[in-house]
Amino acid sequence: MSTKPKSVFRVKLPATSANLGPAFDAAALAMDFYITVTASPADAFSIAATGRDQEICGKLEDHLILNTYRELLQQAGKRIIPLAVSIANDIPIGKGCGSSAAARLAGIALAVHFGHLRWSDAQIVGEASSLEHHPDNASACWMGGLTVARMAGEAEAQVVCVKPKGKWPLLLAVPEQALSTEKARGVLPAEYSRADAVTNIQNSMLLLAAFTQGRHDLLGAALEDRIHQPYRAALCPLLPCLHQLSGKSGIPGVALSGAGPSVLIFLDPRVSQTKVRKLVADHLSQNHLAAELIPTSITLHGAKDNLPPR
Numbered sequence: 001m002s003t004k005p006k007s008v009f010r011v012k013l014p015a016t017s018a019n020l021g022p023a024f025d026a027a028a029l030a031m032d033f034y035i036t037v038t039a040s041p042a043d044a045f046s047i048a049a050t051g052r053d054q055e056i057c058g059k060l061e062d063h064l065i066l067n068t069y070r071e072l073l074q075q076a077g078k079r080i081i082p083l084a085v086s087i088a089n090d091i092p093i094g095k096g097c098g099s100s101a102a103a104r105l106a107g108i109a110l111a112v113h114f115g116h117l118r119w120s121d122a123q124i125v126g127e128a129s130s131l132e133h134h135p136d137n138a139s140a141c142w143m144g145g146l147t148v149a150r151m152a153g154e155a156e157a158q159v160v161c162v163k164p165k166g167k168w169p170l171l172l173a174v175p176e177q178a179l180s181t182e183k184a185r186g187v188l189p190a191e192y193s194r195a196d197a198v199t200n201i202q203n204s205m206l207l208l209a210a211f212t213q214g215r216h217d218l219l220g221a222a223l224e225d226r227i228h229q230p231y232r233a234a235l236c237p238l239l240p241c242l243h244q245l246s247g248k249s250g251i252p253g254v255a256l257s258g259a260g261p262s263v264l265i266f267l268d269p270r271v272s273q274t275k276v277r278k279l280v281a282d283h284l285s286q287n288h289l290a291a292e293l294i295p296t297s298i299t300l301h302g303a304k305d306n307l308p309p310r
Helices: 064-075 099-114 121-132 136-143 181-186 194-213 216-222 238-243 273-286
Strands: 009-018 027-041 046-051 083-089 146-153 156-162 169-174 253-256 263-266 292-297
Touching: 009 099, 009 136, 027 099, 027 136, 027 194, 027 292, 064 083, 064 099, 099 121, 099 136, 121 136, 121 146, 121 156, 136 146, 136 156, 156 194, 169 273, 194 216, 216 253, 238 253, 238 263, 238 273, 273 292
Parallel strands: 046 083
Antiparallel strands: 009 027, 027 083, 027 146, 146 156, 169 263, 169 292, 253 263
16 A cells, blocks of 8 residues: 555646747747646556547656656656646647647646746746747746747746737637647748848737737738748648638638647637637638637636646
């Protein structure tokens, strides 16, 4: 019989959508569906998974959450405590919804708790950003809301949280097939023209203004991008198809979600979401494409807000 002390720890991490058109590797928003990880000390590592992608979430070997947990404790010179882990997952894996950043942050949160590490939010986000090689998903997942972030060192991120004005209903179009971030990054050019860089800077600033002023009418222009979406469109057929709906009734703008292949559709809060969802479904069907349509919204609560007091 085990004599290990019972110390149940639970963290709830939101899905995220990064890049938001022109804000490549710099901005992301948290969405109101989650992966919830519950863990307690045990004699050996185990995982029980429910929800989406159970086979991936429940596979004990080479598990991203547990690998991150073990590696971080080892680096800190702490004892690696075996854990019995329960995962309830609603985030599609490998489809541009921040599943990797959420898993990394879950592993870090477990290490901080069971390793008794006195880490600040900045350290947690910085470590996850370093492991992910970009800070956008990690910052939004941990902090919630809309975040703007940049790497400020090898494992340090500067993050600013922005509270969008008004309501921001969203519709996420998720295809059946996943797309690795490595493959999506592989199609990007090594260099860009000055015109493309300037356009993206201008549109990123306009996008920030749209969120802070509640200006849905600005999204059509603000979400235009020349850095990644044109090059990833061939890998993400939902994007060019759904981009045709941008500016139509109830859809002020459309953007690739993260590296794809999912597409984030911004909805006009004054228009029936049911009506717009039918419009999107019919348009996809007419173009012989299929996708799961997930209604969601921006959540202001990140993983840090769902933790017990530290």
